[in-house]
Amino acid sequence: MVIKDILYKYMSRWTSLNEEDQQAIVDEIHIEEFKKGTVLFKQGDVPTTCYFILKGCVRQYSIDEEGREVTSNFFTEEQAIAVFNHHKPDKSSDYTFTCVEDSVMVVGDLDMEKDMYSKHPQLESMTRRMIEENFSQVQEEFAAFIASSPEVRFKTLLLKRPSLIDRVPQHQLASYLGLTPESLSRIKKRIHQDLR
Amino acid sequence: MVIKDILYKYMSRWTSLNEEDQQAIVDEIHIEEFKKGTVLFKQGDVPTTCYFILKGCVRQYSIDEEGREVTSNFFTEEQAIAVFNHHKPDKSSDYTFTCVEDSVMVVGDLDMEKDMYSKHPQLESMTRRMIEENFSQVQEEFAAFIASSPEVRFKTLLLKRPSLIDRVPQHQLASYLGLTPESLSRIKKRIHQDLR
């Protein structure tokens, strides 16, 4: 299965494991396909798995008090989906995750996490570094979001993740950018006019 | 020094270390006082230390392209300050950290991190869980920020961290909330009128 090559490439970038060890890990790993629209888990559910996207796109969102969908992230190739909610007593997720496209992912069982770590200590260190990198990225995005207007936020998205604009329905993008679909539509119009 | 009790309390909540081990750790730890206005490290510096606030308040900010200060966080009691920037080749910080008040903190040497972890394995697990909790909190705040208007954001801050309003200059709060000082002033006015 060629798709496993993505994994090898990724692991080489993050660890110094030799080929056998990588083999061993990849062989133990569970890869699954999901159809567009599949719900990985719902707001309120207690997640038992984590994911690593090899191909596809997943949207993270929640429903707020007024019943609106608030999209808080999109995950694409080579991004990991893990929910950290140790602070919540019931450990349930605040977010729903659904596939925006047909997707292929590594599916990790959270119960087996510890076993894998003791078998392959380097995996644990890789995980930690992934979390830390994720964390710093989210912080950076947050800071940028705070500092910029909706229009600038959209332009930044165009620069940093141009593929999202084609892959994702506009109204979901709008909610991700913190504005209404109408406003996003107008911003797009303004930008096109400026280019002329 | 009574202030170490805060540390004991905190460690008990996060680890199952016995008293001797806690003693050992706390004895090895370096506690320092900082005057209001002290700069812990500057945007562009490579951080060599991390901090844990026992008392006081620290502001995290950066200067954007237009020369504006963008405040991205405030840290207060029992919060950790650590910069994760493995993704940057030079590992320099994107942010400046300064003390908003006279403060007392645990100062950790990043070079010694590994030694401490091998001496006290539970410390490492405590650190990871702290990072994960931090991460989930930041994600939650981000989602809430995206979804709400400036006025709602301010009201949320009033609920969640009421002490900040008194401890921090308004124009810094404004930049933290992503708006101008003038707008923040008007929002406060509106809220007071609504209460009557």
Next chain:
DNA sequence: CTCGTTTCTTGACTTAAGTCAATGCACGCA
């Protein structure tokens, strides 16, 4: 292919935040 639903765009109007400028207030420092 067609129908029906969903999504996107556009318009008219309201509302709130940004900007610029002026004034008042408070705190720190001499």
Next chain:
DNA sequence: TGCGTGCATTGACTTAAGTCAAGAAACGAG
């Protein structure tokens, strides 16, 4: 204690986002 600088407030105006409503386009199911 007085003075100056920086901070907060207020006003007038501009600009852009929100809201409501209607029409157009795209999409999926049968």
